[in-house]
Amino acid sequence: MNLQEAEKLIAELSEQIRYHNKKYYDEDAPEIDDAEYDALYRRLENLEAEFPELVKPDSPTQTVGGHALAKFSPVTHTVPMESLHDSFSEQELIDFDRRVRAVVQDPVYIVEPKFDGLSVSIEYRDGVLVRGSTRGDGTVGEDITENIRTIRTVPKKLKEPIPFLEVRGEVYMSHKVFFELSAMQELNGEKTFKNPRNAAAGSLRQKDAKITASRKLDIFVFNVQQINGVELSEHDEALKFLKNLGFTVPPFFTRCNTIEEVIAEVRRIGEMRGSLDYSIDGAVVKVNSFAQRRMLGSTAKFPRWAEAFKYPPEEKQTKLLNIEVNVGRTGVLTPTGVFEPVMLAGTTVSRATLHNQDFISEKDIRIGDTVVLRKAGEIIPEVVSVVSHAPDSVPFVLPNTCPSCGAPVVREPGEAATRCTNPECPAQLLRHLIHFCSRDAMDIDGFGPAVLEQLVSSGLIASPADLYTLTEEQLISMERMGKKSAENRLNAVEKSKQNDLYRLVYALGIPHIGLKAAKLLAARFGSIDEIFRASEEEIATIDGFGEIMARSVRQFFDLPNTAHLIGRLRDAGVNLTAMSQGAKDLRFAGKTFVLTGTLPTMTRSQATEIIEKFGGKVSGSVSKKTDYVLAGENAGSKLTKANQLGITVITEEDFEKMIQ
Template identity: 60%
Template sequence: MDLITARELAQKLREQINYYSELYYEKDDPAISDYEFDKLMHQLIDIEEEYPELLTPDSPTHRVGGRASNSFEQVEHVVQMGSLQDVFSDEEVVDFDRRVREVVSDPIYVVEPKIDGLSVSLEYRDGVLVRGSTRGDGFVGEDVTENIRTIRSVPLRLKRDIPFVEVRGEVYMPVASFEKVVAQQELKEEKPFKNPRNAAAGSLRQKNPKITAQRGLDIFVFNLQQIEGVQVSGHKESLDLLKELGFQVSPSYLAVDTIEKAIEEIRAIGQRRGEYSFDIDGAVVKVDSLAQREMLGATAKFPKWAVAFKYPPEEKITTLLDVEVKVGRTGALTPTAVFEPIQLAGTTVSRAVLHNQDFIDEKQIAVGDKIIVRKAGDIIPEVVAVAEHCGNPTYQLPEYCPSCHTKVVREEGEAAIYCPNIECPAQLMRNLIHFASRNAMDIDGMGPAVLEGLVNAGWVHSPADLYDLTEEQIASLERMGKKSASNLMNALEKSKQNDLSKVIFALGIPEVGEKTAAELASAFGSMEKLSWATLEQLTALDGFGEVVAQNIVSFFLEERNRVQIERLAKAGVNMESTKVKTGDTFEGKTFVLTGTLPTLKRNEAKELIESLGGKVSSSVSKKTDYVVAGEEAGSKLTKADELGITILTEEQLLQMCQK
């Protein structure tokens, strides 16, 4: 395809994709299947990859994520992104009205839901999105433009070419997306997000926009920060304008002329909160007139023209019907309460994790009891207490594994109960998911659905089997074609070059996380040396206790594990560390990196410091020895100055490394 043909086809594809996106996301009237839509998108991606000069700022391909970034640049907000004063009762709302009326007469209030997410600024020039940034401290945030572009409800081009407009919105994760992400995290036995707000914040600040694109984020725009070429006199008028421009604005906003009507709407929003597909933590009452807002002004912390009413957490009583037990990747047995369905924060809830036997014993939970359930952070169900005991004995976890019927064990000092059988079928899928995950072997495309297909086909019984797969086998799986199979084979090949630390983490040794795996790789340098490590050698390492050391020794004593490692090595998986400690110049010293260094990337500087025995922390404290500062260093540099911590340039760091 020549350039002219490619340009014409790219334009046609953009028009089609934007049209179908508008039908799907704005009018809730999809005209084609997800599969057909994805084919159009991938066709456009292929053209833009072949002809990079055809990539435009408003191309819908930004929705799937661009290149990963090593750092976020700082953005200084021209209009401060402040927070609101919280109130918790009708009396406090009335008191707010009294203070307003002391300054202005006959105020009109706008009442709207308070979305629980992450506040951001979006800037447009001549109708095109040019920058998206986080709120930060209200004065300085971070540039997350590439990640913002992946949110499908963010217009990349406005419906009118206004010279300049800046809006403030709340990026959030819908309940359905949150539950999907948490389910995947639990399946991989990763620490799940606590609530949708944490999930949204963590997803928006991903260094790799492709990960952000997969998280299903959404946004509501709730404020006009600044605008050129258009006059606006009130808040409701500004929201109406923003809706015309193509923004998804607050889900409801009602203008009222008395505080009593405002309180009625607060209650109405509270009653509707269960109907929303997203999480809210309150309602906001704002003075509508922008001129009156100027007259009211602000305190050092909050504007005087608005308050946020916060709703209390909802709790309900239900009957515990059963306790189900699942076996995790490490063999740990996790009990889950199954109770009569109840409505909490807008969704039907019938299950909640009971954590372990100690948790059950502490609350004396028995099947048949009346229990009190609430949603932690208004989203994760949890058992608070027993409201009424039925007389049955406190529930006890089974003595035998529910999957393979091996007698379970509980090590002294541990809360978890384990199935010791490493061939337990329940552990296989979770082991494979962990092995292929991003923080382990990072096999792109090897998700739970693909792994389940491979296991069901009888081709994979252990992680080492993944490297024996053929492209034909993968291509034969449901929803997998030749190109997908080829990409997955390339990802498998690429994973063989991972550092030893990732391989150690991928093995799933109990209590060995990413940090511990990195320390083991640095200390021993090869899988062979680590496999023969003694308890004495391991406990001599900084921060290694007897439990972790014993888990490592026991793992390598298992013949099955040794065979697995041999097979991985034979397949070409790297078993040597590229980050072996080369000296002790920085032994016992803690560094913090901030800003953009002249020649070293952040991870390169980190590896250099660690190779000489130092530690790199993400935050400045009294325990920090050095702060290495580059261009545009921010609050970390300021704090280091305040604490009197030594500040180094990259050149000074490199000079210290040579001593």
């Protein structure tokens, strides 16, 4: 490879790595796994070693990957939070030892697990926590003090009033908590985190500390960054000191006198990582003596006194015995592979998700195949590739009907998921009930996820309509449910019968129909019976509706299960008509309003509600499609643009005349 070719390839690799750094560090949404990233990074390192004249100061090999996000205040680290250089073979550890011994005599090493989470700094003054921050780019991080305070294992006050102390640790989410969070996210129809590391990082960088607190994060503290008032000379001494102050330090760390002992300990940690309830992606080897660390110093990016050993993802071949199709709580059909059991990362694996039809088709996965399995993030089994097909095998295709209830399934254009269309499908009952009772839907107070789960598991409800047949005796029979609580819940159910039609339409959980679309649908047709009779073409004429939304509504109301559910709700006395007169008076149908400035007697939200009630639409910007601009005092650029385009400008007085 000549210099010009190397320069071009280095630029391409650098751009790829920066992109993946942004996805991993800043967005907590990696698109490739650690092994793929490490391969890219190592390739760039090797090229730069071969062509040192092409190394630039802003190369990914010379800088830490993350950046401080604008939503948090920046924190400049007095002591840089350096990254670690990675080794991928035992020979590279031997090379590290040789480099260390070229500078210092008889080094002693500490070997500890390399935790896979988010690196943070925590500062204390006089023993009291004063600030927490992320690593960021190593020099500037983000102030996340309030979020750090929510982690129960972070001491808010130390056992000794140290004048000043800054520690470094890794915030993580245990596997148990990760699986609980994933189940709840799935239940709520939310996007799940890819692995515990992403979950920890995403949870710690929330603007609302209450969300962080609910995620049950944890931390291991493993470094003293700065300290005043106490002299420490060795790393293992510092770890014991931190533990005595109340910190949670690495649960195991080993003192080694030779590189052979280091390698033996690295192997031991690798063998046990599958049994841990937290993720580790390697082991860290550190020179124990702080004096020797100062002699060794650092490169532009890495300390020369430490090395990270990254474990390669363990991959094994096995046979795919069957593909089971299950229906998740959101109605999504999920294919699961059943394999001949194989040991991976310390545990026996016999099942793994195959995600969706696209994943199966892309890899051409068939029953009877010999496949390669590995654990993503060391905890989640996945199929890497197909080695060979069995004789007479055929491509696998998801069924056309739901395995749980037999209803037709649908896959919308542009979506990977295949979903059951039945609103009363038993497999997704709990999720439907939670949505049905939520505040923006039927707003039935007292029926949260825990209560609904009890009702479903006890067989008391199998449909949203069953909420309206519950009795006081049935509720009292539930765990921790008294007479008064039962009465309050039944009153909430009774009250919900009087809700406006749009709430029920939204509560039905029609695919692609959110709260705003439900309001438009209810306003346009006025009753559930009229929606049943409406054609797809009529629905598509609603301003703001598209072809996909109209088809989704029509398909939903064509289902026999929908008619059955609505019939039961009608019998229970649930209101099925739009309450406001505006549902029939569509004087603003097809008209678009823009609001600007301060109105004399009404708020913008009140004016918006009136416009929508009469079938109109409110937009946030002025364009040629705008019909009216309702302007109040201190109207700004929107009024100027309206005048330029010749759009009708009205006052609140004009507006009141229009709605009389």
